[in-house]
Amino acid sequence: MLPDGKLEVENAVRAVLRDVLGLSEARAAAFREGTPLFGALPELDSLAVAGVLTELEDRLGILIEDDEVDGEMLETFGALTEFAAAKALK
Amino acid sequence: MIDHYDWPGGREAMMRFGPAGGPVVVAALPLFEEANRTRAFMVTILRGLASRGIASALPDLPGQGESLLPTGAARLAAMRNAFAAVPGAYTIAIRSGALLDAGARKGRWHLAPQPGADLVRELERVRQAGEAEDFAGNIISPEFLVELVGAEPDPARVVRLESDARPADLTVPGAPQWRRAEPDNDLVLAALLADDIAAWIRACEG
Numbered sequence: 001m002l003p004d005g006k007l008e009v010e011n012a013v014r015a016v017l018r019d020v021l022g023l024s025e026a027r028a029a030a031f032r033e034g035t036p037l038f039g040a041l042p043e044l045d046s047l048a049v050a051g052v053l054t055e056l057e058d059r060l061g062i063l064i065e066d067d068e069v070d071g072e073m074l075e076t077f078g079a080l081t082e083f084a085a086a087k088a089l090k
Numbered sequence: 091m092i093d094h095y096d097w098p099g100g101r102e103a104m105m106r107f108g109p110a111g112g113p114v115v116v117a118a119l120p121l122f123e124e125a126n127r128t129r130a131f132m133v134t135i136l137r138g139l140a141s142r143g144i145a146s147a148l149p150d151l152p153g154q155g156e157s158l159l160p161t162g163a164a165r166l167a168a169m170r171n172a173f174a175a176v177p178g179a180y181t182i183a184i185r186s187g188a189l190l191d192a193g194a195r196k197g198r199w200h201l202a203p204q205p206g207a208d209l210v211r212e213l214e215r216v217r218q219a220g221e222a223e224d225f226a227g228n229i230i231s232p233e234f235l236v237e238l239v240g241a242e243p244d245p246a247r248v249v250r251l252e253s254d255a256r257p258a259d260l261t262v263p264g265a266p267q268w269r270r271a272e273p274d275n276d277l278v279l280a281a282l283l284a285d286d287i288a289a290w291i292r293a294c295e296g
Contacts, residue, residue, distance in 0.1 A: 015253065019265040022272055046219040047226055048271040054212050055269050059253050066218065 009085040012059050013077070017044075020051045033078030038071060049074065062087040095149060097175035099168055103156050104149035104176065105133070108140035113291055115139060115146040116178035116195075118187030121209065121238075122228045123216070124268040125154065128184050130275045131267045135182070138284030144291060149176045151190060162229040166190075166237035180291055185268050188243035197294045198246035199287055202254060202266065206241030247290055249283065260286060 018028035021043040038044055044052070053064050064087070073083040091106045119125040119132055136146045150157050151172045153164025166189065174193030181198045183191045188203035213235070217225045224230075250258035251266060264279035 012253075019253075020269045020271060022270055022274060043271055045271075046221075047216065050212070050215045050219040051269050051271060054215060055266065059255075061255060066215070 006081075006085050006089065009060065009088050010081045013056065013081045013084050016052055016055045016059060017077075020048060020055055031077040033076065033081075035077040036075065037077060037080060038074035044074075056084055060084055060088040093147070095147075095172075095176050097152075097172040099152060099171065100159075102150045102152060102172060104147050105136075106145070106147050107133075107136045108145035109143060110145070112143065112145055113180060113196075113295060114178035115144060115180045115182055115287065115291070116173070116176045116193075117146055117148045118151075118173060118181065118183035118190045119148070119154075120185035120187045120204070120268055121189070122186075122213070122230070123226050124185055127268050127270050127273045130273060131280060132184060134275055134277060134280035135284050135287070138281055139287060142284060142288040144288055146182075147176055147178060149173065160229075162231050164231070165234055166241060180294070182287060183243075183246075188246065189238070189241045191244060191246070197290070198244060199249070199290060200243055200246040201249050201283065202251060202268070203243040203246065203248060205243070206238040210235055210238050249286060262286075 014028050014031055017023060017031070018025065021041065023043070038049065053069065056062070057064055062084070073079050092103060093106050094101055094103050117132055117136060119128055132148065136148060139146050149172065151169040152159045153161050153169065169190050170192035173190050179196040181191045181195050183203065184201045185204045186209045188200040189206055191198055213225050213230065220226050248258045249260045249262060250256060252261050252263050262279065262282055264276055267274060267276060
């Protein structure tokens with residue numbers, strides 16, 4: 001089922017980060033809105049970013065254009081969730 | 091056991107698992123980076139099939155693994171021809187391995203099959219992320235990419251992860267091994283999938 005609410009999107013983003021980066025359940029569960037991502041998580045290099053974006057597309061049924069990808073949307077867990085929610089819930 | 095097979099374009103290596111008699115399952119790994127991420131997982135599934143009395147073969151295709159053909163010279167049509175030359179009544183494939191799954195078979199089984207157009211889109215993203223001409227270290231010819239764009243998997247029993255909303259004959263819990271930045275394994279999921287493959291083959295064999 002595709003997610004239809006903000007919480008579902010947040011959980012999908014959390015699960016994608018956990019699955020792509022190989023994070024423990026506890027580490028992924030500890031992500032809060034202000035948790036820094038790109039530059040703060042050593043696992044999240046540019047190739048891993050490509051995997052995160054593609055898996056988000058698949059799970060949320062969205063398309064992310066390359067010109068929409070910037071440092072800002074990857075800065076924090078909250079920013080990435082906001083970006084994904086804006087796409088998935090419109 | 092390491093063995094080899096011949097196809098019209100040459101000879102390649104393959105790994106064999108399981109008993110000498112009975113139906114044989116030929117397995118296809120995904121293309122490129124995802125092959126590295128799923129190899130241990132696939133081998134665990136094939137060992138699981140062996141312990142359930144089912145034999146299998148995991149061939150290197152031309153341009154893949156130990157093949158003498160340079161990766162830049164790999165072509166989808168040649169890989170499909172080689173795969174079709176590996177004897178076996180059944181096939182299983184993960185992700186874009188479904189695009190390699192050719193030949194006359196009694197049945198096909200695909201885990202999260204990926205259409206060629208989706209793969210090419212993903213490769214383009216990976217290439218841009220690497221800021222290089224190669225695709226995360228993989229050299230892929232433009233001809234190969236053109237072949238891939240139009241490639242679609244043949245009809246099969248389709249199994250997907252619960253996180254994947256697309257149509258499936260069976261959905262299973264688990265994380266996508268093919269996405270993992272560092273290769274890992276999932277013994278529980280591999281055993282679950284070996285159970286499903288074994289039951290499916292028993293049903294096909296009647």
